[in-house]
Amino acid sequence: MQDTLDVVSNWCKKWHLQINLAKTKILHFRKRNSKKSNFTFYIGNTKLEYASVYKYLGVLFNENRDFKNNAENLSKSGGRALGSLISKIHSLKDIGFTTFEKLFYSCVAPVIDYCSGVWGYQNFHSLDQVQDRAARYFLGTHRLAPLLAVRGETGWAPASSRHKSNMVRLWNKFQTMDNNRTAKQVFIWDQCLNNERGWNCQLKAVLNSVNMSNIYTNAICCDVQLFIQNQHSTSENIWFANLQNSPKLRTYRLLKQNFSTENYLLMNIPKNQRSALTQLRCGILPLRVETGRFRNEPLTDRLCVFCNLNEIENEIHFILKCTLYNDLRNLLIRNTTGSTNYEEFELFRTLVCTYPRQCSQFIINALKLRQSKFSR
Ligand SMILES: [Zn+2]
Incomplete structure (x- = not known):
């Protein structure tokens, strides 16, 4: 390598070009526990410094080749992009989910996905966190809102899924690229090395995870849409399994069937109403079933103190039963189903899912009433 540096240095001297030594560093890529080289490299007479990270075409490469610094950098930039987006739309009246989604995918996602094919x-x-923050902002929920529910409501594919489909896109590019291109030669070199940490082996694992390893074995272009579909059903299965195991999401489980954008988000309901409904669905309304968790009360002690029914104050009690809200509830029923002639759970689901506008208004009014009783 020193010989090569001498060739560059002499060539530059001959043609009176100056190498920017502030931007010229040595980065020793190596395994985590192997020692850094102590060889001293020179350009002309100037000693070159060793760096532990180097930015090349916007991607941070570090000496352990794990892209941690790069992700940290992208999540910071993504966070700033999201912050600037939020500050611009915050003063507007509600912009609606479709617009918000479009803005997210054009202003923030490209930042956290930058060069993810590599x-x-x-x-x-940290990158999924940026996306979760965007979803929480739109839903109007606090930081403790369960992520499974936040992700389920928007139905957005995780950032990491997009990153993997970008790898597949890069793979397709290589399949049609001329063999003389330097990038293609590096690709072939990596393929021959068959190193488990190399890009090719990693891509093989990615394809394998959705049962598409034949793409790699046969060295053919991959149908990206099909890949995304397979990925979606795999992540939906995982999401669904996790949902079944989360005690906090007892109500959510009853209401949510598929990992896709919820209808009420597309209905342009005012932000405060949307937020109230999301909180009810996610089980984070300040009802005793939830607030008691923070005080470590046993579930059976978290009874409603606003009526004589001697029931746990949970979402179903709040919406369907508590006598404190009888007047509000009568109004709700009159404006929606017209009757309570339903099985309890069916009525609950119909009110929440079929009449989100009226139901969210009920939640806001009922919470106000509940609050007024508390402060008395
Ligand atoms: Zn009650």
């Missing part, structure tokens, strides 16, 4: 096989929590 590093997308790694999952970075």
Whole structure:
């Protein structure tokens, strides 16, 4: 490598070009526990410094080749992009989910997905966090809202899924690229090395995870849409299994069937109403069933103190039963189903899912009433 540096240095001297030494560093890529080289490299007479990270075409490469610094950098930039988007739309009247989604996918997602075709096989929590923050902003829920529910409501594919489909797109590019291109030669070199940490092996694992390993074995272009579909059903299955195991999402489980954008988000309901409904669905309304959790009360002690029914104050009690809200409830029924002639759970689901506008208004009014009783 020193010989090569000498060739560059001499060539530059001959043609009176100056190398920017502030931007010229040595980065020793190596395994985590192997020692950094102590060889000293020179350009002309100037000693070159060793760096642990180097930015190349916007991607941060570090000496352990794990893209951690890169993800950290992208999540910071993505966070800033999201912050600037939020500050611009915050003063507007409600912009609606479709517009918000479009803005997110054109202003924020490209930042956290930057160059993910190269590093997308790694999952970075920090990048999914940026996306979750965007979803929470739109839903109007606080930081403790369960992520499974937040993700389920928007139905957005996780950032890490997009990163993997970008790898597949890059793979397709290589399949049709001329063999003389430098990038293609590096690709072939990596393929021959068959190193488990190399890009090719990682891509093989990504394809394998959705039962599409034949793409790799036969070295053919991948149908990206099909890949995304397979990925979606795999992540939907995982999401669904996790949902069944989350005690906090007792109500949500009853209401939510598919991992897709919820209808009420598309209905342009005012933000405060949307937020109230999301909180009810996610089980984070300040009812005793939830607030008692923070005080470590046993579930059976979290009874409603506003009526004589001696029931746990949960979402169904709040919407359907508590006598404190009888007047409000009569109004709700009159404006929606017209009758209570339903099985209890069916009525609950119909009110929440079929009449989100009226139901969310009920929640807001009932919470106000509940609050007024508390402060008395
Ligand atoms: Zn009650």
